[in-house]
Amino acid sequence: MGREIKFRAWYKPLGVMIQPDKLEMINFDTKVLGVYMEMEGMGYHVLRMYDFELMQYTGLQDKNGREIYEGDILQDDYGAGEVEWVQEHCAYMVFTRNPSIYHRLESDGKLVQSEVIGSIYENPELLEARGDDN
Template sequence: MREIKFRAWDKTTNKMGEVEELISLVTKEYKTSVLYCDDESGTGYECSYDFVLMQYTGLKDRNGREIYEGDILANKKAFNRSFKVIWNPDGAWFVHDGDDWPCYYLRQVNKSTEVIGNVFEHPELLEVKKV
């Protein structure tokens, strides 16, 4: 069974962090917040109401790095392109370059690709076709 975990992009502070806890507050506005770790040491925590959740795919790249939704992957040998990791509502993880080029199942390419960034911290990596 794969591990279920998330990371969050805080839209207010422009920080990425591993999610420690999701909190739903039953108030007039009904807000959901996320508590996330915002530093490498694992000791700094932030709470945000304006965030984007990204789920761990359960797969790792060729270097053993965990692959999350929104990550940008590169495969210099086979495709010479970069790809964004996306979730299909029918129940599968895909990679896509945003053009007419076909999608691939993430499981088909994860061992031959590497995470080079994500769509929030490195959007320019998707603009460049040659990697």
């Protein structure tokens, strides 16, 4: 059985995170122009692709049971790092800046050592501040 497929989006014009109930791509001739997003029972909203950053759920939870998405900042034994999809490894990995390394997420479904402390859109200072400590 595969993981649950869901997304959230950082809406740039308002600087807010959106958790859509339903997401449908709008495309013409295979060019995605935007999406319809149903949000909190308020109906569909049309958003242009360049107005937001789409982040996919990794299928994992942190040590507190919080869902982990691309763009989240995790604190673990390696320090604070950003969750990214790394195509060459076909895996979600965490990139820490100091030291500059990628490491794999635990794959048992719930991460016992990692905690989501923010996201790169809402809290970019968490990565910068922690990177300057060493």
